[in-house]
Amino acid sequence: MLADNLQQVRERIANACARAHRDPESVKLLAVTKIFGPEVIHEGYALGLREFGENYVQEMERKSASVSGLAGARFHLIGHLQSNKTKKASQLFSSVDSVESAKLARRLASEGVPLDIMIEVKTSDEESKTGAGESELAEIVEAVRAHPILNLRGLMTVPPWSEDPELSRPYFAHLRKLAELHRIPELSMGMSNDLEVAIEEGATWVRVGTALFGRRKKL
Numbered sequence: 001m002l003a004d005n006l007q008q009v010r011e012r013i014a015n016a017c018a019r020a021h022r023d024p025e026s027v028k029l030l031a032v033t034k035i036f037g038p039e040v041i042h043e044g045y046a047l048g049l050r051e052f053g054e055n056y057v058q059e060m061e062r063k064s065a066s067v068s069g070l071a072g073a074r075f076h077l078i079g080h081l082q083s084n085k086t087k088k089a090s091q092l093f094s095s096v097d098s099v100e101s102a103k104l105a106r107r108l109a110s111e112g113v114p115l116d117i118m119i120e121v122k123t124s125d126e127e128s129k130t131g132a133g134e135s136e137l138a139e140i141v142e143a144v145r146a147h148p149i150l151n152l153r154g155l156m157t158v159p160p161w162s163e164d165p166e167l168s169r170p171y172f173a174h175l176r177k178l179a180e181l182h183r184i185p186e187l188s189m190g191m192s193n194d195l196e197v198a199i200e201e202g203a204t205w206v207r208v209g210t211a212l213f214g215r216r217k218k219l
């Protein structure tokens with residue numbers, strides 16, 4: 001079943017790339033395995049998946065003994081990171097895609113472990129959303145770039161959830177403008193329901209959970 005889902009997601013990516021006249025190789029798939037057990041990561045790995053997204057440091061900690069031996073597998077933190085968990089995060093993840101303050105960037109740098117970084121930008125004014133406000137972005141970019149141990153790869157955003165993927169488009173287009181402004185190469189945007197729109201707007205990473213692994217149980 002995962003094999004079928006993966007094939008469908010790859011086809012959706014390929015079709016969106018064709019429509020947007022983009023090379024399908026320019027869009028990477030981040031398999032979001034939050035809530036699922038480590039066996040799901042093993043299953044994905046056996047099918048060729050290598051980049052995995054997790055939302056919680058503690059959850060990754062529980063899975064890590066089981067999955068740390070998977071050669072070439074890389075784990076991205078895509079959920080909110082508390083500043084007292086930067087040490088664990090730097091040990092468990094190759095990439096922190098949810099950096100949302102200069103302070104967090106400095107704390108991650110001080111752990112002394114090379115890390116890929118994405119800055120999460122709050123592109124909507126939804127109360128509940130995490131991410132940096134746009135007015136803070138320049139300061140965070142500067143803080144990340146001030147530390148050579150941190151490799152600033154991209155911007156990430158989560159638009160307000162909607163049934164209609166078209167409603168995500170303006171948020172994605174806006175994130176792309178911000179990335180161009182700061183000369184940041186990668187864009188992590190688009191999830192199970194709106195990845196096509198994200199690819200049309202320039203996503204280089206799509207973060208897909210439900211379309212691969214099915215619906216998650218509530219925590």
Ligand SMILES: *Cc1c(COP(=O)(O)O)cnc(C)c1O
Nearest residue numbers: 032078191192207208209210211
């Ligand atoms: C859970 C999650 C995803 C995956 O969402 P799906 O709709 O299940 O594909 C992507 N990005 C973030 C930040 C998430 O928390």
